[in-house]
Amino acid sequence: MASRFEIRIDGTSLVGESAGFGMPVIFLHAELTDRRMWAGQIEAVAAAGFHVVAYDRRGFGESEVAEGAFSDLDDLEALLDRLSINAAILVGSSAGGGLAIDFAIENPDRTVGLVLVGTTVSGADEPEFPEALEELLDARSYAAERRQWPSVNRLDAQLWLDGPTSKAGRVDGEPRRLFLEMNGDRLARGPVTPPEELQPAIDNLAGLSSPVLLIAGELDFPHVHELQDDLEGELENGFAVTLEETAHFPNLERPDLFDPVLLEFLEALAGTGEDEDN
Secondary structure, three states, X not given: OOEEEEEEEOOEEEEEEEEOOOEEEEEEOOOOOOHHHHHHHHHHHHHOOEEEEEEOOOOOOOOOOOOOXXXXXXXXXXXXXXXXXXXXXXXXXXXXXXXXXXXXXXXXXXXXXXXXXXXXXXXXXXXXXXXXXXXXXXXXXXXXXXXXXXXXXXXXXXXXXXXXXXXXXXXXXXXXXXXXXXXXXXXXXXXXXXXXXXXXXXXXXXXXXXXXXXXEEOOOOHHHHHHHHHHHHHOOOEEEEEEOOOOOOHHHHOHHHHHHHHHHHHHHHHHHOOOOOO
């Protein structure tokens, strides 16, 4: 069973949970969610013999809203120090993947491997959305400008959970309920102070020497797949997997597909690691 923790860093509080023993695995959530998106994986990965940590970044979930400039990268480094974790495997979704990449470039000696799910990369070109989505994206912008947060939440779920070209409500049940709750909490809280900008990772990918597993859902945005293809070609130790009939959050909607791929990669890294206890 996971244990909740709260750590004070630079005048703010980061809240997370940890479970299990063994090689550390750090889960980093997406921009529309919080650490709860990884609940199923926390249980599965801890049961497989790993030390699992997931936390809410500043302004998300239970963690406090930042006041003034801050760095997600500095927060992650400080969190690992406080938890006495020397090196870890990082599993990041979307913006959480972007944070994992930034960390790995800055801290190669602390990075055992990366799992990047529908990842972003700092410094990458702004995405171009299909024309067929213009009406849906315009509706979201209209609702956001008028602070109609329930409508924004519903449209976010259609775009990112169902997939941009999928029927609204394709993903239902607990995954949809959880997404709407996490994103709804984020929208109600209001905008988070943007973290400090770092050197664009897109220009420093040669610094990524650790093994990298890239995962994308078949029904995700085209720009996500284009970026994954670029990363697979750029990274010496990177390889990609596409999970059928899933969109931006394959771990939420199809853990039966996602978890075996994740665990196979983690176990391969643990089998070649020099020290499985940090």
